[in-house]
Amino acid sequence: MLDFAILGLLREQPRHGYELKRALGDLGFWQVSFGSLYPALRRLEKQGFIEAARGEGRRKAYRVTEPGRLRFGEMLAESGDDSDRDFQLRLAFLGYVEPESRLAVLEDRRTALQDRLHGARRSFRGARSSTRNPDRYRMALMERSVRSTEADIAWLDELIAGERSATTGA
């Protein structure tokens, strides 16, 4: 997961660790810890997928090797966006996926979100009609869950619409 993210980010330009953390954090869905990042960099370097070139000061600017580029392609092809993070990471690199496969990725995600929405609504209704006192704060949590899933679907639908017009129109 993190390896995939690193390879994808380094594909575009060499970066050092700290910079990778920032670039990933800027995407807004993963504030990766150093405790994950630096071991991952050493792991990838040992595997020969990235290599370090001394940068300014103590910085180690890493860049992808050719095997690393291939590895990234493999990971991109492997399907399975189970978790939210998986999907968002894949989306960040969707530009590297063949245009004709992109829509399917988005639509699969939409199905998953629809399912989640049904579950969230069921939980919410279940709690509301419960015999027990429906705690104010927990009801708020469940409502938040419903609303944010709805908002996510709406956002995704915009993306899907954009994707269709990009494919059809242009």
Add this chain to the structure above:
Amino acid sequence: MLDFAILGLLREQPRHGYELKRALGDLGFWQVSFGSLYPALRRLEKQGFIEAARGEGRRKAYRVTEPGRLRFGEMLAESGDDSDRDFQLRLAFLGYVEPESRLAVLEDRRTALQDRLHGARRSFRGARSSTRNPDRYRMALMERSVRSTEADIAWLDELIAGERSATTGA
């Protein structure tokens, strides 16, 4: 974290592992894995904070002991809702916090979300005005991050308003 959740949920009624997972999942922000849950139950049992009573079939219905109840109170008092999950978990048990302290918890969270929103907007603007080609999908990710943080603040403001009227009015 998980220990806190378990103690809080068991406080209200005895439940077995599977049921705890469902109850926690229903809140909508944490689909805890069995690989976390069952070890946590054994850990808590060994510490004497919960005890198992045989339920129907293979079920083990756990209930909180008195030391467990005290431990929960301690954890509830310890401040520090750093992560999203921490906050939402605390919110789930906010009913156990003295009414006069509740508003502060919500307002601290609001401040944290405001900060995050500024960060997300900065990233978004930064990417848009970048010299590099601003990737369609990454822009979408950043926009999602901005929007969902805004929505979260709006949701929280409703909660805060409700809290104020509950304290002042009733």
Add this chain to the structure above:
DNA sequence: ATATACTTATATCGAATCGATATATTGGAG
């Protein structure tokens, strides 16, 4: 009746990730 498949339920393993902490260096404010 009986095979098939799904849900419930507990459990364990290794790997990924986190959060805290340590330690320098650099750049700017007072």
Add this chain to the structure above:
DNA sequence: CTCCAATATATCGATTCGATATAAGTATAT
């Protein structure tokens, strides 16, 4: 010219995840 914040790399133990195993109960189909 000193102090403080941001930059940057690194490591540690603990937590959490994801996959997998197992098995009992329950429903559905043949």
